[in-house]
Amino acid sequence: MSLLAEDNTKLADLGVRWVPGFSALGPAFHTSLRPTPLRSPPYWVGWSDSAARDMGLRADWRNDEILAALTGQTLLEGSAPLATVYSGHQFGVWAGQLGDGRAILLGETDTGWELQLKGAGRTPYSRMGDGRAVLRSSIREFLCSEAMHGLGIPTTRALSVTGSDAPVVREEIETASVVARAAPSFVRFGHFEHFAAANRVDELRTLADFVIDRFYPACRNSDRFGGNAYAAFLEAVSERTATLMAQWQSVGFCHGVMNTDNMSILGLTIDYGPFQFLDGFDPRHICNHSDTGGRYAYNQQPNVAYWNLFCLAQALLPLIGEQEVAVAALESYKTVFPDAFEARMRAKLGLPDAAPDDRALIEGVLKLLAQEKVDYTIFWRRLADRQAGGDPDLVRDLFVDRAGIDAWLASFAQRHAQVPAEQSARSMRGANPKFVLRNHLGQQAIEAAQRRDFSGVADLLKLLQSPFEDHAGYEAYAGFPPDWASTIEISCSS
Structure with missing residues (x-):
C-alpha cells in the first residue's frame, strides 16, 4: 500500500455520510488543511467496535484503506479536514491563542459524530510542536476514552489507535501514533474565550448560536433569566459540568490538566493526558508530574471546574448582558455537584x-x-x-x-x-467497577505494544468496556498495584 494512496475510500461505504457541521461556521473559526502523512507505514494497535457501532459504522468497517485514512495518509472521500482555533487559561494563567495543535477534524457524520485525528501532523496552532502524538500517550487516551464510556461517564470516544515506526522526539526518540477520536462536538470553553478576548462579539454570537441550536435547543424557549437564552445555556453547561465532576470524584478519576481549553462545552471528559484512577485513596493526590503546585489535585477538581465555568461566564458576558445574570447562571453548580455526588455515592453504598x-x-x-x-x-x-x-x-x-x-x-x-x-x-x-485503567496496567500494555504485541491493549479494552463484570480468568487485572506503580510519572509530554 502506497503511503500516499489515492483518496478513493468513501465514508458511505461504511454506512454513514458527511454532513455540514463546524466547518460551516467559516474561516474565522478554523483553518482548512490536510493531515501530514507519516513516513513509515501505519498499523493497527487497537480499535473499538463498540465506538464504531455507536457511530453507525458497518460491522466490517476495518480495512487497509480505512487504516490509511485514520492515520492521515489519505482522506475519506468528501472529507474537508480542518483545525479549529481557541484560546484558554492554562494552570490558571491566560495563555492566549491556542488551537488544535495536533488534532485535525475530518468532518461530521449524518449520525451526529465529529471524527478527529489526534497526532496527524502540524497545524497553524502547533506553536513549537510537531503535531504528532506518541504511542504511549495514544494508547492511554484510546483505552481511557473507552473505559470512561464503560463506566457510564460522558466522554469523547476513541474509534482506533494506530502506530507507525516514524520517529517522534520527546524526552527520547519514540514512535508515532494517531488516535481517531469521536464526539458530538469538540467545542471547548476556550473556543468562546478566544473570541471574547479579542472582542469579536459577532463570532462569539455565531459560535454560541451554533452550539445552542445543535445541543441546547431548550435554552431558546426557557423562561430562565427572563428568557435570556445565553444565560440559560451557561446554566445548562454548568449543570452538566457539575454532574461530570460528581462522576469523576465517585470513581476516583483524576484528569490532571483541567485547563479551560480542556473543558468540553457538552460536559464530556476530553483530552486524556496525565490522567489517573486513584490507587490508594489520597484526596490530595496529584497525578500530573508537571503540576508542581497541585492545582489539579483530585480534591481540587470540583472547585477548578467552577473556576473554569466562571471564565466561560466572562466570555459569554457580552451576549448575556448583565454580570449579575451571568453569576446567577452559575449558582446551581453549588447544589447540583454535591447532590449528584451524594447520589453517586449512595449508589456505591447500595x-x-x-x-x-x-x-x-x-x-x-x-x-x-x-x-x-x-x-x-x-x-x-x-x-x-x-x-x-x-x-x-x-x-x-x-x-x-x-x-x-x-x-x-x-x-x-x-x-x-x-x-x-x-x-x-x-x-x-453495578456501581462499583472491578476494573479501572490503573497506571501500571496501561504501562504494561504500552511496553508490550512497543514490542509490536498488542494483546495487552485488546485485553484491557475488553475489561474496561464492561468493567462491572467479573471476567473470570482476569483477576490479576483487578488486584493491588505493584510497588513499582507508585514510581510511574505521567506528565503533559506526549
Missing part, C-alpha cells in the same frame, strides 16, 4: 433512597479510606461482594484500624436494615 444521615455515612468511610490510603477501587468492590454474601473479612483486612471500620460497617448495616440485601448487592455491583 442505597436506593436518600436519608438524613447518608452524608455522615459517606464522609465517614472516605475519612477512613484517606487515613490509611486504602485502595479505592478494591474497597468498593469488596464492599459490594460482602453485601452479596462474600467474606466480610476481605473488607476489614484492608484496614489497620479495625475498630474504625467495624464501627462504620455497623452503621452501614443499620442503614441497610430496610433495604433488601439482594437489591442492594445488585445495585452495588
Whole structure:
C-alpha cells in the first residue's frame, strides 16, 4: 500500500455520510488543511467496535484503506479536514491563542459524530510542536476514552489507535501514533474565550448560536433569566459540568490538566493526558508530574471546574448582558455537584433512597479510606461482594484500624436494615467497577505494544468496556498495584 494512496475510500461505504457541521461556521473559526502523512507505514494497535457501532459504522468497517485514512495518509472521500482555533487559561494563567495543535477534524457524520485525528501532523496552532502524538500517550487516551464510556461517564470516544515506526522526539526518540477520536462536538470553553478576548462579539454570537441550536435547543424557549437564552445555556453547561465532576470524584478519576481549553462545552471528559484512577485513596493526590503546585489535585477538581465555568461566564458576558445574570447562571453548580455526588455515592453504598444521615455515612468511610490510603477501587468492590454474601473479612483486612471500620460497617448495616440485601448487592455491583485503567496496567500494555504485541491493549479494552463484570480468568487485572506503580510519572509530554 502506497503511503500516499489515492483518496478513493468513501465514508458511505461504511454506512454513514458527511454532513455540514463546524466547518460551516467559516474561516474565522478554523483553518482548512490536510493531515501530514507519516513516513513509515501505519498499523493497527487497537480499535473499538463498540465506538464504531455507536457511530453507525458497518460491522466490517476495518480495512487497509480505512487504516490509511485514520492515520492521515489519505482522506475519506468528501472529507474537508480542518483545525479549529481557541484560546484558554492554562494552570490558571491566560495563555492566549491556542488551537488544535495536533488534532485535525475530518468532518461530521449524518449520525451526529465529529471524527478527529489526534497526532496527524502540524497545524497553524502547533506553536513549537510537531503535531504528532506518541504511542504511549495514544494508547492511554484510546483505552481511557473507552473505559470512561464503560463506566457510564460522558466522554469523547476513541474509534482506533494506530502506530507507525516514524520517529517522534520527546524526552527520547519514540514512535508515532494517531488516535481517531469521536464526539458530538469538540467545542471547548476556550473556543468562546478566544473570541471574547479579542472582542469579536459577532463570532462569539455565531459560535454560541451554533452550539445552542445543535445541543441546547431548550435554552431558546426557557423562561430562565427572563428568557435570556445565553444565560440559560451557561446554566445548562454548568449543570452538566457539575454532574461530570460528581462522576469523576465517585470513581476516583483524576484528569490532571483541567485547563479551560480542556473543558468540553457538552460536559464530556476530553483530552486524556496525565490522567489517573486513584490507587490508594489520597484526596490530595496529584497525578500530573508537571503540576508542581497541585492545582489539579483530585480534591481540587470540583472547585477548578467552577473556576473554569466562571471564565466561560466572562466570555459569554457580552451576549448575556448583565454580570449579575451571568453569576446567577452559575449558582446551581453549588447544589447540583454535591447532590449528584451524594447520589453517586449512595449508589456505591447500595442505597436506593436518600436519608438524613447518608452524608455522615459517606464522609465517614472516605475519612477512613484517606487515613490509611486504602485502595479505592478494591474497597468498593469488596464492599459490594460482602453485601452479596462474600467474606466480610476481605473488607476489614484492608484496614489497620479495625475498630474504625467495624464501627462504620455497623452503621452501614443499620442503614441497610430496610433495604433488601439482594437489591442492594445488585445495585452495588453495578456501581462499583472491578476494573479501572490503573497506571501500571496501561504501562504494561504500552511496553508490550512497543514490542509490536498488542494483546495487552485488546485485553484491557475488553475489561474496561464492561468493567462491572467479573471476567473470570482476569483477576490479576483487578488486584493491588505493584510497588513499582507508585514510581510511574505521567506528565503533559506526549
